Amino acid sequence: MEESNENKENIDGNEVNTEKEQEKEDIAEETKAKFTFKCTRCDNCCLTRGPIPITFWDIELWAKNGVVANFLPYLDIYHKPDGGIDLIFKPLPPTPKEGEEETQRDPFGNIPIEDLLEEKCPLYNKDQKECLVYDNRPLSCRTYPLEFDGKNFTVVDVDCPGIGEEGMSKEDLKEMRETAKHMFYELTRMRISLPVLSQIISQKVMMDLMRQNMEAMSKMSDDDRTKLDEILRKEQEPQPD
Ligand code: SF4
Ligand code: SF4
Structure with a gap:
């Protein structure tokens, strides 16, 4: 005789839980599978990234490669509206339009960061269309546009043309998610240490x-x-x- 689901719940609650957990896992897998991404190298993110958060992982990488001094002129402290502080690559002020007065181009100039949120990364060469520090690029650039907030993954740039592009393998997705988690961990470490x-x-x-x-x-x-x-x-x- 076939057992009803109700009976099953009464007799063996664990089994029903397992079924529910499996169902949740299936939904999670399905949601994961919906995210496909392949960078089209359009470089839009480098052109409009605004302040790029820097972590200890980045500094350790630069130290290992002997290039820390190259990055120093571009680093700044960003006092965020929520009261926190981040170590960042500070974008350069925009090139003045014709007839406009030349603005201060020193990365430590006094232009408020809020006016630079949409500006290009200072390490992107617009003419050659390339990142000047690709092998030493920050972790934040390696995980873009995927982020992890400790609980969920989010796409921070829905206009990124790479989203929805076919060709992402399961391994690629796993690696991207791991990098996003790593970024979250490193950013948390930095955000705890920096104020101190x-x-x-x-x-x-x-x-x-x-x-x-x-x-x-x-x-x-x-x-x-x-x-x-x-x-x-x-x-x-x-x-x-
Ligand atoms: S991450 Fe997105 S926005 Fe950035 S270069 Fe790749 S496709 Fe373009
Ligand atoms: S460091 Fe390189 S990859 Fe990262 S935003 Fe700047 S130019 Fe782009």
Whole structure:
């Protein structure tokens, strides 16, 4: 006699759970299978990436390859709107249009990062259409456009032309997902460490500056000290509108 599903649940709950778990796995597999990707090398991402987060993995790679110094001019700290901080490649300001004044092109210039969110990566050569640091490109570029948030995978750029392209093997997908997970882990490590390191370094810099100032003050003549007091007093006086 055939057993009903209900009976089965009453008699053997574990078996039903297993069936449900299998069903969930099948759905998850089906969802995974829907994501296909093959980079078309259109380079749109390098042209509009905005700030690119850097991780310890990237720094370790550059150190191993002896190229850390090459990256230093492009690194900056990004204070994010949510209060967190990231180490990033700071995009260069856009090339001025005809008739426009030349903007500050120093990566440490004072253009707010919010104005550079859509700008090209500073290490992309537009004329030659190539990444200047391909072998040393950050982890974030290796997983793009897939990201992992600790729970789910998300596509961060739905306009990426590589999405939906055929030709992705199961191994390719597995590797991409592993890289996205690795990126999440490395970014988390960096986001935990960076505020602590930044505070320690700022404190150290501040203490060194104070010590230098005190040393300089102790070497001043009485006349110079009186002049300095005068300057400071004037600076504190209310200024006319
Ligand atoms: S990841 Fe997407 S946007 Fe970037 S180069 Fe490949 S296809 Fe183009
Ligand atoms: S580092 Fe290279 S791959 Fe990454 S965004 Fe810049 S140019 Fe593109």
